[in-house]
Amino acid sequence: MSNGEVRLAGGIGARLSEFRTRYEAAQALGLKLDLTRGKPSPEQLNLSDAMLTMPGLGSGVTNSGVDTRNYGEPDGLVELRAIFAEIYGMPVENLLALSNGSLRLMHDVLVFAYLYGVPGSPLPWGREEIIRFICPVPGYDRHFAICEALGIEMIPVAMHDDGPDLAVIRDLVANDATIKGMWLVPTHSNPSGAITSPDIARALVEMPCAAPDFRIFWDDAYGVHHLVEGGPEPLPILAIAEQAGKPDRPLFFTSTSKITFAGSGVGFIGASDNNLLWLRRHLGVQSISPDKTNHLRHALFLNDPAGVREHMRRHREILVPKFKQVDEVLHRHLDDYPGVAHWNLPAGGYFISLNVVPGTAKRVVQLAGEAGVALTPAGATFPYGTDPDDSNIRIAPSMPSVADLAQAAEVLALSVLLAAAEQAVAA
Numbered sequence: 494m495s496n497g498e499v500r501l502a503g504g505i506g507a508r509l510s511e512f513r514t515r516y517e518a519a520q521a522l523g524l525k526l527d528l529t530r531g532k533p534s535p536e537q538l539n540l541s542d543a544m545l546t547m548p549g550l551g552s553g554v555t556n557s558g559v560d561t562r563n564y565g566e567p568d569g570l571v572e573l574r575a576i577f578a579e580i581y582g583m584p585v586e587n588l589l590a591l592s593n594g595s596l597r598l599m600h601d602v603l604v605f606a607y608l609y610g611v612p613g614s615p616l617p618w619g620r621e622e623i624i625r626f627i628c629p630v631p632g633y634d635r636h637f638a639i640c641e642a643l644g645i646e647m648i649p650v651a652m653h654d655d656g657p658d659l660a661v662i663r664d665l666v667a668n669d670a671t672i673k674g675m676w677l678v679p680t681h682s683n684p685s686g687a688i689t690s691p692d693i694a695r696a697l698v699e700m701p702c703a704a705p706d707f708r709i710f711w712d713d714a715y716g717v718h719h720l721v722e723g724g725p726e727p728l729p730i731l732a733i734a735e736q737a738g739k740p741d742r743p744l745f746f747t748s749t750s751k752i753t754f755a756g757s758g759v760g761f762i763g764a765s766d767n768n769l770l771w772l773r774r775h776l777g778v779q780s781i782s783p784d785k786t787n788h789l790r791h792a793l794f795l796n797d798p799a800g801v802r803e804h805m806r807r808h809r810e811i812l813v814p815k816f817k818q819v820d821e822v823l824h825r826h827l828d829d830y831p832g833v834a835h836w837n838l839p840a841g842g843y844f845i846s847l848n849v850v851p852g853t854a855k856r857v858v859q860l861a862g863e864a865g866v867a868l869t870p871a872g873a874t875f876p877y878g879t880d881p882d883d884s885n886i887r888i889a890p891s892m893p894s895v896a897d898l899a900q901a902a903e904v905l906a907l908s909v910l911l912a913a914a915e916q917a918v919a920a
Contacts, residue, residue, distance in 0.1 A: 509918050531683075557572070591760050591761070612771050613706040626640050626676065629658075631875065636712070646671075655687070662675070680713055680728075694730060710746065711743045713727055715843070720816060725840075753794070818890070833910065845887075853916055869889065
């Protein structure tokens with residue numbers, strides 16, 4: 494069932510008094526729980542504590558002779574780049590390891606495009622009268638924030654289980670040269686958990702675009718963050734674009750922010766040779782070299798692609814019980830009221846996407862907050878913070894304990910039922 498298809502179960506308004514009594518009892522517990530952001534828990538962060546002693550005194554020089562304590566190596570440490578280039582299916586020469594996270598890199602690259610244009614641009618994007626971006630929804634609020642900060646108009650397009658709505662995107666980009674790009678989280682998307690199929694990925698890089706400088710900001714933030722064994726391998730988007738004859742179209746981003754230490758990780762950019770020449774020119778003005786000491790500790794700690802996958806298996810062991818706890822409580826409280834809500838139990842990523850009765854998401858968030866459970870604001874998963882159906886809520890189960898999640902999910906379920914009953918009575 495897609496966003497907006499939740500329909501109110503008949504007769505639920507008759508239960509309003511019961512739901513209110515149960516909600517008030519939960520409210521009296523005085524909870525203070527936070528499900529707003531997908532932050533790794535302390536248990537997850539502990540998995541990487543060995544890095545705090547790396548590389549160690551006298552160990553700042555790599556086997557290839559690079560002194561990580563000094564300037565140089567503007568593309569980042571090759572030992573670390575090699576690990577992630579293999580995971581994401583691209584030549585190491587086409588992957589840069591840079592600052593502490595990918596969000597900053599996405600912001601900087603979009604600012605570079607705004608100021609200078611990208612290869613193939615008739616003008617710097619900021620000198621165009623109008624710039625538009627396609628934004629799959631529900632989607633990542635920080636993508637939308639970058640566009641809003643730069644005055645880039647956003648066009649919401651539905652995100653399906655196998656990727657964004659290809660037919661709609663094709664029609665949009667074919668005749669509108671103001672559409673300069675699109676966002677896409679291809680693996681375990683934020684928040685719906687959708688996984689873009691190889692066919693849709695190929696079609697996105699092949700499709701004719703009126704803008705000669707159209708770019709896909711391919712944010713593969715959760716490419717190795719599986720919640721099931723044998724999760725999908727990341728799509729080798731640079732190779733797919735090369736084979737399609739559109740090597741410059743994708744700009745690849747990922748990071749170790751939820752692999753090792755959030756805020757102290759490493760961000761990566763992957764791109765074609767042509768895009769990299771452009772990127773290096775502007776990055777070189779911004780910085781002499783990245784933090785190679787941090788690169789080295791990551792390379793030593795993760796060691797190789799197998800080491801990354803084993804490390805992520807340990808993350809999975811911590812996260813899966815949390816997702817299952819939320820899913821079990823929601824089913825227990827809401828299954829008796831068909832049409833009141835539906836949600837996903839994703840195969841990876843950090844979020845559960847909950848759709849409630851249209852017109853009630855803001856009320857659900859308000860009720861949950863007043864009972865001590867903070868949720869991401871309703872509408873955050875849409876451009877400008879406006880969900881036209883007022884139905885989608887992003888749940889982030891990673892930070893609280895399993896026991897706290899059980900209480901939080903109880904409050905959430907009661908808030909969903911109370912809001913639905915209130916709407917039914919008001920109607």
